[in-house]
Amino acid sequence: DIQMTQSPSSLSASVGDRVTINCRASQSISSYLNWYQQKPGKAPNLLIYAASTLESGVPSRFSGSGSGTDFTLTISSLQPQDFATYYCQQSYSTPYTFGQGTKLEIK
Amino acid sequence: QVQLVQSGAEVKKPGASVKVSCKASGYTFTAYYMHWVRQAPGQGLEWMGWINPNSGVTNYAQKFQGRVTMTRDTSISTAYMELSRLRSDDTAVYYCARLDGYGSGSYYTWFDPWGQGTLVTVSS
Numbered sequence: 732d733i734q735m736t737q738s739p740s741s742l743s744a745s746v747g748d749r750v751t752i753n754c755r756a757s758q759s760i761s762s763y764l765n766w767y768q769q770k771p772g773k774a775p776n777l778l779i780y781a782a783s784t785l786e787s788g789v790p791s792r793f794s795g796s797g798s799g800t801d802f803t804l805t806i807s808s809l810q811p812q813d814f815a816t817y818y819c820q821q822s823y824s825t826p827y828t829f830g831q832g833t834k835l836e837i838k
Numbered sequence: 839q840v841q842l843v844q845s846g847a848e849v850k851k852p853g854a855s856v857k858v859s860c861k862a863s864g865y866t867f868t869a870y871y872m873h874w875v876r877q878a879p880g881q882g883l884e885w886m887g888w889i890n891p892n893s894g895v896t897n898y899a900q901k902f903q904g905r906v907t908m909t910r911d912t913s914i915s916t917a918y919m920e921l922s923r924l925r926s927d928d929t930a931v932y933y934c935a936r937l938d939g940y941g942s943g944s945y946y947t948w949f950d951p952w953g954q955g956t957l958v959t960v961s962s
Contacts, residue, residue: 765948774933774952775883781946818883822939822947826899827873829883 733757733821737830743838748809752833754802754819763823766795766804769832770815778817779804809835840864842934842953849959855922858956860934867915868892871937873949874908874919876930884930888937889917924960931955 734757744750754764762782767775777786779795782802792807806813814837819830845859860872874886887898889908896908907920917934933955939947 761944763946767949774955775949776952777948777950780948780950781941786950820883820949825885825888825897827885829885831882 732826733760733823733828735819735821735828735830737817737819737833739833740831741834741836743836744809745838746809746811750806750809750835752804752817752819752835754797754804754830756800756802756821756823759799760821760823762798763821764795764797764802765820765822766793767818767820768813768815769818775818811837840936840951842936842951844932844934844953844956847957847959849961850924851962852925852960854924854960855920856924856958857918857920858932858934858958860917860919860953862915862917862936865936867910868912872908872910872917873935873937874906875933875935875949875952877933877955878927878930881930886919886932891917921958924958926960929958929960931957 736755738753764782766779768778769775778789778793783795794805796803816832816834818832841863843861848856850856868891871888871890873888876884886902889896891910898906905922910917934953935949937947938950
């Protein structure tokens with residue numbers, strides 16, 4: 732199985748900050764990497780697919796980059812509604828696996 | 839709009855079974871694989887498997903082999919996930935999620951949308 736490791740596990744930041752979340756795969760997954768945002772009590776919501784393609788309707792302050800084993804989610808200027816938990820997920824092969832999550836909290 | 843609506847919360851005793859439904863609307867049900875993902879309280883996301891609603895073919899994560907059964911009823915555009923021999927560590931929110939994708943050659947896939955989740959509590 733492909734292991735996905737996110738860092739950091741939690742992050743405190745302020746509105747307006749630029750934030751970066753990292754995701755590393757245990758083997759190369761090309762660009763088969765997706766990012767989701769999850770708010771408490773809600774289902775995950777797709778932000779970015781194929782490593783860098785922004786889902787329709789997602790604000791342009793979100794961006795994704797990377798290929799192979801190392802990926803990054805960047806939020807260019809944090810807004811109050813961005814405080815949530817973020818997950819990466821590989822779609823290279825089953826079993827599809829997720830990172831353990833990064834909880835983004837208000838400083 | 840594309841939507842997945844799941845059945846309500848369940849409370850089960852250890853050793854029992856639970857069956858969660860996921861009703862799809864707004865798209866052709868048989869055209870997209872349906873996946874199931876669970877999330878234990880305060881934990882991350884765990885993939886359980888998929889069903890091809892067109893053929894009924896399934897693929898389960900090894901961890902759940904022998905305990906999970908995914909089925910569908912195409913007449914009502916509904917997918918089901920049944921988990922048997924429940925244990926306390928099966929307490930979780932269970933999500934269905936449609937697998938979408940694009941590409942030729944390299945075919946990229948992702949989960950969108952997700953159902954609202956069904957809380958299954960296993961307790962004696």
